[in-house]
Every structure is written in C-alpha cells, then in structure tokens.
Amino acid sequence: MTVSDIARRGESVFDQLELLLPLVNKPIQYVGGELNATLKVWDDAQVHWVLMYPDAYEVGAPNQGVQILYEVINERADALAERTYAIWPDLEALMRDAKVPQFTVDGHRPVGDFDLFGLSFSTELGYTNMLSALSLANIPLLARDRDDTHPIVIAGGHAAFNPEPISDFIDAAVLGDGEEAVLLITDLTRDWKQAGRPGGRTGLLLKLAMTGMIYVPAFYEVEYLPDGRIQRVTPTRPEVPWRVRKHTLMDLDSWPYPKQPLVPLAETVHERMSVEIFRGCTRGCRFCQAGMITRPVRERSITGIAAMVENGLKKTGYEEVGLLSLSSADHSEIADVARNLADRYEGSQISLSLPSTRVDAFNVDLANELSRNGRRSGLTFAPEGGSERMRKVINKQVTEEDLIRTVTTAYSAGWRQVKLYFMCGLPTETDDDVLQIAQLARDVIKAGRAATGSRDIRCTVSIGGFVPKPHTPFQWAAQLDHETTDARLAKLRDAIRADRNYGKAIGIRYHDGKPGIVEGLLSRGDRRVGAVILAAWQDGARFDGWSEHFSYDRWMSAAERALDGQVVDVNWYTIRERTKTEVLPWDHLDSGLDSEWLWEDWQAALDEVAIDDCRWTPCFDCGVCDQMDTQIQVGPTGVTDLPMPKVPMHSPVAEQTSQAPS
C-alpha cells in the first residue's frame, strides 16, 4: 500500500452517488443523516469498522444488533463505525456503470476502505446480499483471494452459528452477543496495526482465532466420507482451538444500548423505539433456534427498563415503545413493568407494545394494561402445533383448554381479532395434525361468539413452514419436502373454508414451501453449499427474503450445477434425517448446549414427552450454565414502583477497552 492510497482512504463518494440518486426509487434510504447518527473524522480513528445488515435499509436500519454495535464502537476514541445496507437492483446497476463502490450511509465512504467489515445475519437469506456488497465494494468474493488492503469480513448474528455455507466468503465469524466481541476484535486489530501488521492478514486472523472465541474457517480443514457425510473437522494450526465458544454478555443493566437510538428519515418496518428487556429463553421449544442459542436468560431490571424507555423517547420522539425479547411476558417483573409504564404514560400519546405470543390469561392481562386508553384490535397467540400430540413433540406446553380459555378472556376484554401462529412440516407431523388447526380455529370463534354475544369477531390463522436449524434438538430431523407442505396447507385451507358457519370468520395466511427448502439448505449446509450460493448469486439471486425477488428455480438450477459430481444434493441437505453419530457441520462451534442433551431432547420429542421451563423448575442439564460458569439471571429486584432513573452515561466500553487478552 502506498502513501497516496492511504491518503485517499475514507474519502466520501457522495458527489458521484448524488448524480445517480435522482434516478432511483426512494433515494432517501441511501443518504443517511439519521437523527443520533455518528460521523467521525477518518484519521482520528485507528480501527475502522463498517457494519452491514444485509437487507434493504427499511429492514436493516431498525435492527437493534447493528445499532448497539455501532454505538459501542463509536464510543471508543480509537475506533469508528459506519453502516451500510443492501442496495436495490435499480441503484446497483447504475453504480456498476458509474463505478461507484458500495458505500456507508454515514460518511459515504467506500466499504473497501475499512479495516473490518461486520455483517449481521438474522437469516441465511441475506447471504446473496453479502456477495453483492462485496462485489460492489471491489472486495474479492473469496476470502482466500484477499490481501492486506482488503477489510476482514466477519459474520455475526444467529445464522453465524453455522457459518460453514459462507466459509468461502468470510474471514471470521462471531457466535453470540456482539458487544464485548467487537471490543475484543477492535483491540486486537489496533494492536496489530500499531505493531506494523505482523504476519499480514493471516497474522491478524491468527490472533483472532487464538482467543478461542472467534471462528476463522480458513484454519480448519473438513474431510468427508465417501457417502458425503463429514468425517472430521480439524484445525490446521496448533495454536487454533478445536472448538470455538460463543460470547455471552451477562449484565444487561451495564449495557443500556442503544442509548442514542437511530431515527431514520426513510420509512422503515419498525416505526418505534425498542427496549430489549431480556436475552435468552428457557421455554425449550424444540424448533426454536433463538431460544436454544441465546441461553441463559438474562433480564434487564425494572429500573433499567424504565430508564431506557424514558431516555429513548426523549432522544427519538417516537410515540411507540416495544419491549422486546424472545417472550416478553416471561420477564419475572413484567406485571410491574407494564403497570408502571402504563401509569407513567397515561394521558400522553405514547403507546407501549409487548410482542408476546404466550397462550395464557396473564398475557391478555398485560395486553389490557398496555392498551388502557388505546384500541383493542388484535392479539396474537402461538400454539405452533395444531394437535395436542404435536405440541408435545415441539415442547410447546399449551392445551386446547388453555387456548380456549385465553381467547375467551381476550374477546371478553374487548379484543376483536385473535391471530394464531402455527407451523407446518414439524417432525412426525401428519395431515391430521395440521387439519386439527381448522377445528381449533372453529372452537376459538365459537368461544368468542359465546363470550361476546356478537358475530363480529375474527380469528386469523398464520402458518409458517418449519425449517430445522442447527444447535436445536431438531437439528437431526428431516425437513418436509415442499410438495407435501403445500398439499397439507391446501387441505387445511379447504377444511377451514368448507364450514360455512365459521369459514368467513377465519382468515388463513401461509406461504408456499419452496423458500423454506432454500433456507433449509443454507441453514444446515456445509462448506460445499458455498458453491451453490455463489452460483445462485451469479445467476442473479438478490434479496432472497423478498418474494418478488426470490426464485426457487434459480436456486435449484444453481445447486444442480454447483453440486454436479458430488454425492450430495439439495435433498440430502434438507429432507434427510441425520443419525446420532453423524458429524454435523457446526459441531466444532460451541453454542454452550451439550450435544448429549440435545440428542436426548430430540428422542424425548419423538416419544412425545414435554419438559418444563428451567427458570421455574430444576435444571435439565442443557449444559449452558455449567460450561459458562454462570446462571440464569431473573428478578425480582424488589422494586415495584418506579422513580425516574437515568440511563447511566458512563461507558462500559472504556472499562473493556484495555482488557485485550494477549
């Protein structure tokens, strides 16, 4: 790298971009300028991060993970962080013609100029958008083709718990909570740069890998058996650990981020402020990857929540606050939280929402409390499985009686519409299990009509296709093929519509099974799937989470070509059940869960045996707490009424910064 190269780094490309913006749809999404955004001087920072949520701005900008890391990094004096999002095809074509590189929305700096390029993958369907961004940034798509002038590409988010399908394209992956991980990576990168970049790119990657908490795929070799299964995964260097651990942030109250929530000018999918009230979940739903990989439960205290709500409203001007978590009604102090916040904002235009799908009367009470002076339009419950048997298999402990009692309470309290979430294609499922959803929906309407004496009530049944995920008890399960999924859903639709007395009061929403197969391929794939992703992207795959851009046929034809000559194919990755002895592609990545426990839980599922939530019952030895030498953190704090606490303005970042392990 020459001196003039360095001098040019970090220079804005906005002047070139500006000429293209009048020609594209919704140009505001590319200009940044959000309230509470941070723009630092390039040369003041020693470590430059660009963070990407690999979907459109309207989906990515509200993402809490990226907002938190953006703020945490920018609090350091020696680092800066900017953001970039997926570029729609209209602007992508113009940028390629005009040779405008992938840019950040903060400083409109070329993504290729940064030291570290972090991508947050909530879903595998963002993989092709990563390739578009790399290509627009003039970063070689394959990690092995990159040199010291290119950013280190790091994947995070839930999908990073099996990054094998994208291991050709990323340099590293981080499992688990990002707050402390980005600080660690920043320290190591700064030290490496200050020391004159010893060992070049590989030298830094080795430093990262040696922490035992950052996965560098290039340092692991995968060998296969003749039948296509993995024989073993071995580190290629003695310094590199056999298994890589996940990161877990223990004390949420010390990390009240975002303190400065971003408020985009462009319209986004979540026009509200979010406060994360706890991380983790121990309900143990066997299909739920989030619930498994984010253990243990770590609650934010009632005062910590109240402070973040107050601070966030002041800083943003939003009029809605969402209290987020995997199952918000499960916070041990949620009743007091809801009552206090409802009291505090009563009479104002501020509304509170609590995304929760718990099927019990307590959940309805909470919803009533939060909608004291608002409209009671719809409430959502998630029985997930249509039959009692199915719900035992997936460990969703809800009886039909519970559901009917809950919806009766909801309709009686003035709610007009109830939405029910289900899944189709669960292990051991038959047509009959899914058809029971129709009966359940009819019983819900019947109960609602009886409770209200009115026919003006509705129930919407929403069904998603089940995709088995790594690090869950269903990681061994066969995914249901899309033809059977579609046939089953068609039968359900007919069954619901057939009953004239109820059919009109029941809405049904579902998608076809094809996208689920591609998601399944990417979720449980191994390194050989990388070639499929590359081929699909070359064939034009972009924005795969958007039905208008997704093409099943494009993916299947790409898979056929990319896996030509291999003993494995799409069916092998998706609809094949795995045995206990098979080495799974993510076995060397440690989510904290004991694989023996996962297997036992999978067997319990097949035996239709449910287990309780370990927050309130004895431990089932999933392995997380032992291994991390930690425990579930739930209240109560003893506080039931709120003073007006302040979000602590001292930064935990400063304390962390000096603690880089050598």
Place this chain on the structure above:
Amino acid sequence: MARLAPVRDVAPTVQRLRLQYAKRGRLRFSSHRDFQRALERALRRAEIPMAFSAGFSPHPKVSYANSAPTGVASEAEYVEIGVTERCDPAAVRAALDEALPPGLDIVEVVEANSPDFVQRLEASIWQIELPGVGVAEVEIAAQKLLAQEVVTVERLTKNGVRAFDARGPVVSLLVEPGPGCAILKAVVRHATPSVRPDDVLNALRQVAGLVPPAPPRVTRLAQGPLDPVGSTVGDPFSPDRAPLAAAKT
C-alpha cells in the same frame, strides 16, 4: 362488542403558528412523507404543546402546504401547527430546529394573524442548476419556450400518464452563469396540475432540444404572492407580521 372512542379532554387550540422550513443538501432526497414523520417526532422531542384531534387515534394538528418534490431542495416550505398553550414563535423556531436533523432546518416561525395563508402561496421561484450547459444555450431555449403559448408535456402520475400545459404557468425565466453550469431561475405560478421544475425542463427539451448531460440540481428559493411585475414573489408572512408591527407603533 363495539368500543366507543375513549372520552378525553381535548385541549383547545389557542394559537396557530406558521413555520417556514428548508430542505437542504442530501436531505433534499427526503419525500414529503419522510418530512411529516420527522416533523411529528421533532415536535414531541421539542415538547411543543401540540393540539391533537379527538378520536381513537389522535393526530397532532399540522397542516402542510404544497411541498417540493423528492430530490428538490427548498428554502421555502411551509407548515401550520396548532398549540394548546401560547408559545413564543422564536423559541419554537429554536427548539424545533434543534430537534430536527441537520438539513431539515426551521427558517422562521410566525404567529398566524391572517386567514387564507395557502392562497397567498401563488407562485414559486425555482433555481435550476444545469451542469455542463452554457448560458447562451439555455437563454435561447428559454426564449423559445416563452415564445410559445402552450407546450404540452406528459408526466407519469398515480393514475397513469397525464398530459398538461407546462408553458402557461411559467411567468418568467432568467438565466445566469454559475460554477460549471448555467443557472435557470424560473418563476412558476401554482396551477392544477402543478407545473414542477421537471415539467419546465421537459418543455425546454421539447421546444429547444435542451438535454443537460447530468441531472440538474433544483432548489425552490421562495413561495409567495406573485409580484405584480411578474418577475418575483413576495413574503407570504407579511400579513402575519403586520398586526405585530401595528401594535408596536
């Protein structure tokens, strides 16, 4: 079971304020809807005592006048708000400007002391920078356009392609040299459908084949009553200022 809208004490509007704001730099790419959301949030952050409509979903009382198109900068956009306590216009200007992102800037706030504000916004002055085009070329094109009585242009609207006259509302066209560009200043009367800078450029292309090599940069410089001579527009706030001035003397 029908639920009635909750009965609230709806505080009455005691004062109306008229705001002039600017849309500058990269925030010229914000749409009118983007601005609406930003303003309503800024009103909350600035703790302006907004008046609200009654009903299930109360809305702050804000009226928007004709807004500049997405991608066009402006020095002169107007909004009127209703408040439940009397406010000092200068304090509202400062607080609201602070609460809005840089690039959406509050230029001036006056108390509404006169009716028919929107009717006073008779015309706009648009500044159209044409990069890579010579002054002479634009002058010739402008004269050709002004020599016509009617120039029909087409625009894609929500209801399909619409054809209308873009010449009639054009009051005057003035051309000046700028850095690396010619600057066209157009005074255009507000009509229905409204003739926008794009339509004027379309008309110039039709009558004189004027096609700038790069997208023009457009700024609305002013809106207000049409000057009788026809070459400029007046201050739409002047009737609102008058009673104050009268009270002081």
